Amino acid sequence: MTDAPLLDVENLWVKFRTRTGVFDAVRGVSFTLGKERLGIVGESGSGKSMTGRAILRLIRPPGFIEADKLELKGEDILNAPEKRMRQLRGGRVSMIMQDPKFSLNPVMTVGQQLVEALRAHEKVSRSEARQRALEVLDEVAIRDVDRVYDLYPHEVSGGMGQRIMIAMMLLPNPEILIADEPTSALDVSVQLQVLDIIDKLVSDRGMGLMFISHDLNLVAKFCDRIVIMYAGRIVETCKASELRNASHPYTLGLLNSVPDLEHPRDRLEVLKRDPAWREAPSVSARQ
Amino acid sequence: MSAITIKDLTVWFGTGAERNDAVKDVSFDVADGESFGLVGESGSGKSTILRAIAGLVPTWSGEMTVAGETLGPKRSKAFYSKVQMVFQDPYASLHPRQTVDRVLSEAMRLHGVENIDSRIGTLLDDVGLGPGFRFRYPHQLSGGQRQRVAIARALACDPSILLLDEPTSALDVSVQAEILNLLVDLRHEHKLTYIMVSHDLGVVGHLCERIGVMKDGRFEEVLTVEDMRAFKATSPYTRHLLESSINSIR
Numbered sequence: 001m002t003d004a005p006l007l008d009v010e011n012l013w014v015k016f017r018t019r020t021g022v023f024d025a026v027r028g029v030s031f032t033l034g035k036e037r038l039g040i041v042g043e044s045g046s047g048k049s050m051t052g053r054a055i056l057r058l059i060r061p062p063g064f065i066e067a068d069k070l071e072l073k074g075e076d077i078l079n080a081p082e083k084r085m086r087q088l089r090g091g092r093v094s095m096i097m098q099d100p101k102f103s104l105n106p107v108m109t110v111g112q113q114l115v116e117a118l119r120a121h122e123k124v125s126r127s128e129a130r131q132r133a134l135e136v137l138d139e140v141a142i143r144d145v146d147r148v149y150d151l152y153p154h155e156v157s158g159g160m161g162q163r164i165m166i167a168m169m170l171l172p173n174p175e176i177l178i179a180d181e182p183t184s185a186l187d188v189s190v191q192l193q194v195l196d197i198i199d200k201l202v203s204d205r206g207m208g209l210m211f212i213s214h215d216l217n218l219v220a221k222f223c224d225r226i227v228i229m230y231a232g233r234i235v236e237t238c239k240a241s242e243l244r245n246a247s248h249p250y251t252l253g254l255l256n257s258v259p260d261l262e263h264p265r266d267r268l269e270v271l272k273r274d275p276a277w278r279e280a281p282s283v284s285a286r287q
Numbered sequence: 288m289s290a291i292t293i294k295d296l297t298v299w300f301g302t303g304a305e306r307n308d309a310v311k312d313v314s315f316d317v318a319d320g321e322s323f324g325l326v327g328e329s330g331s332g333k334s335t336i337l338r339a340i341a342g343l344v345p346t347w348s349g350e351m352t353v354a355g356e357t358l359g360p361k362r363s364k365a366f367y368s369k370v371q372m373v374f375q376d377p378y379a380s381l382h383p384r385q386t387v388d389r390v391l392s393e394a395m396r397l398h399g400v401e402n403i404d405s406r407i408g409t410l411l412d413d414v415g416l417g418p419g420f421r422f423r424y425p426h427q428l429s430g431g432q433r434q435r436v437a438i439a440r441a442l443a444c445d446p447s448i449l450l451l452d453e454p455t456s457a458l459d460v461s462v463q464a465e466i467l468n469l470l471v472d473l474r475h476e477h478k479l480t481y482i483m484v485s486h487d488l489g490v491v492g493h494l495c496e497r498i499g500v501m502k503d504g505r506f507e508e509v510l511t512v513e514d515m516r517a518f519k520a521t522s523p524y525t526r527h528l529l530e531s532s533i534n535s536i537r
Contacts, residue, residue: 043459044430158329187328187486188531214459257464259493261516261532267471268464268493 005287006176006208007033007055007093010069014050014232017062025050025063027232031285033176037202037209038285039223039240041216041254047232048212052178055210056089073175091121094169096198098181100161104153110137110164111149114171121172136167140197159190163197170201177202178210183218195222216243216254225285228254233282250277290448290480291317291340296349298332298339309335311504312349322474322481324491326528327501333484337450340482341372354447368398371441375453377433381425387411387436388421391443398444406443413476414439415469431462435469442473451483455490467493488532492516500525 014026026047031038042048054065057077070078077088089095097103105113114133118124124132130149137145140163153161162182169177179198183191199222202209213219219226220243228236228251236248246252256269298310310332317323325333339347342362351358354369374380381390391410395403408418414435425433434454441449454470455463471494473479485491491498492512500507500522507522520526 043461188488189328189527192531216460254460257461259464259467259487259489261489261492261529264492264512264516268468270465270468271461 004074005032005034006073007210008069008071008286009055009067010286011067012051012054012070013066014047014054014059015064015066017064025232026054028282029229029232029234030282031227031234031237032287033208033210034287035206035208036225037199037211037223039219039226040210040212040229041214041219041226042229043214043254045231046229048214048229049180050232051229052095052180052210052212055178056093056095057085058089058095087121090117090169090174091172092174093176093178094172094174095178095180096162096165096169096182099185100153100158100165101185103165104161106153108152109149110151110153110156114149114164114168117168118171132171133167136171137164139170139201140164140167141193142167159186159194162186162194166194166197166201170205173205174207176208176210178212180212181214182211184213184215191218216251217258227285231278233278233280234285235277235280235283237283237285248277249274289316290319290321290354291315291323291482292350292352293336293340294350296336296339296347296351298335298344298347300344300346309504310339310347313501313504313506315499315506315509317480317482320474320478320480321497322483322495324495324498325482325484325501326486326488326491326498328486331501332504333501334452337372337452337482337484341370341450342366364398368444369446370448370450371444371446372450372452373434373437373441373454376457377430377437378425378457380437381433383425386422386424387416387428387439390436390440394440394443400444410439410442413442413473415465429462430458431465434458434462434466438466438469438473442477445477447478448480448482451481453485454483456485456487463490470494488515488528500528 010030012026012029013024016023016025029051040048053059059065067078111133115129118129118132134145134149137148142148142163183194186194211219211223220240223240226238226240226243227234230250236246236251238246253269253271257271259268294314296310296313297308299306299308301307313336325336327333335344338344340351340353345360356366388407391407392403395406400406407421411418411420416432416435455466474481483491483494492515495512497509497511498515499509502524507524510520520529
């Protein structure tokens with residue numbers, strides 16, 4: 001890539017102070033994100049979500065972040081004042097959380113929330129905000145937008161709730177979208193729909209997408225580049241199309257432990273964790 | 288002989304105008320030693336069938352015969368020593384203030400099992416946990432270990448039928464593989480009959496021989512795993528499910 005990447009992360013650490021010393025959740029991760037779809041895969045506790053949150057500086061005490069470099073299009077966000085961070089969050093970098101049930105405000109209608117999200121970042125009139133909210137709802141493939149606009153979150157299904165979340169995140173036209181397990185609370189058949197929508201929006205708008213998931217197969221199908229995390233470090237990185245040539249035993253273990261409808265096996269492979277994986281230095285995913 | 292026969296099962300919640308039929312006229316048989324899978328989206332009624340069999344939903348009609356016993360509104364004590372259930376979320380289904388030892392021994396005491404002490408050792412061995420886990424509390428266990436304890440508890444009274452309600456959906460894929468292997472082994476060792484609910488066709492395909500696809504409380508179709516692999520589904524909904532699930536890259 002010739003021009004500066006959207007996001008440049010070098011040697012990122014997320015640490016938590018505990019009674020028994022400092023616990024390192026993310027240990028020296030480096031990667032860049034351009035106008036591409038970057039998948040971050042790992043098991044629970046591998047630090048993938050923490051990496052996503054660290055970029056928005058959403059780690060609360062007793063957690064804290066250390067990094068050599070954390071830049072958003074050349075702008076340092078590691079030391080940016082909180083006021084500036086509030087403009088960036090949602091404005092230039094948006095995050096879609098896992099479960100729409102917990103991320104939408106239950107006592108505001110869908111429309112009110114969308115308008116609020118937009119007006120927090122741009123000076124627009126109420127009527128214009130409403131118009132844009134309706135447009136973006138249409139963009140995420142919601143039929144009958146006028147009706148949905150006035151519904152409360154409990155009146156919509158999980159799949160629709162997630163699409164509303166996506167709509168809300170897209171309203172201020174961010175450059176980077178961080179999707180933290182956006183489909184794991186949804187049924188398989190709805191999952192693909194939501195992914196298609198994200199995919200279309202990302203390519204139409206030329207955004208960078210950071211897709212955090214535990215599902216290696218899903219990520220392989222959906223992303224351009226994959227980063228595999230284990231115990232807070234990156235153990236392997238590759239192009240999604242080359243995942244079948246992956247060599248790290250952890251990656252292979254993850255791939256083989258998934259029961260596969262097409263290729264049945266008598267026994268599923270069980271991961272044998274090697275303590276050396278934990279100690280091996282993090283692989284850089286910078287480009 | 289079939290272990291489970293369900294005929295025209297209807298399960299509803301609420302009464303009068305509020306009445307909502309979660310399961311509508313469902314019939315199926317599960318042979319002795321067979322493993323039957325139920326798949327479908329959330330809200331399709333798959334878990335409700337399991338709960339109705341286990342006696343956790345009182346509002347049902349139809350005929351259910353399980354392990355030779357025709358079920359009425361109340362379940363006999365003998366029923367529960369033959370049929371046990373494993374729940375979805377191992378974080379919620381174990382008592383947080385009771386040790387593994389207490390959880391298992393209570394289940395056995397209720398069923399009048401003798402030699403509780405030595406049996407706890409065997410049970411923990413069976414599910415691949417060593418004796419070192421006996422006096423631990425749930426918070427000292429990982430998700431996979433908790434699910435093993437939940438399975439051990441279900442096996443405590445030596446049942447012949449296990450009802451599995453999404454036993455691995457709260458777990459990582461690597462841990463899921465361990466639990467699925469364990470379930471396969473236990474089935475062979477103890478000659479168990481399974482009914483397993485899952486939304487993941489891969490998981491159901493690994494463990495079950497026949498699969499009932501549910502939609503809106505009804506069976507769309509019942510087909511064997513081989514047919515499913517060969518893509519011989521007749522209903523468009525099953526085809527759609529299959530297409531969404533086939534995403535392996537190897």
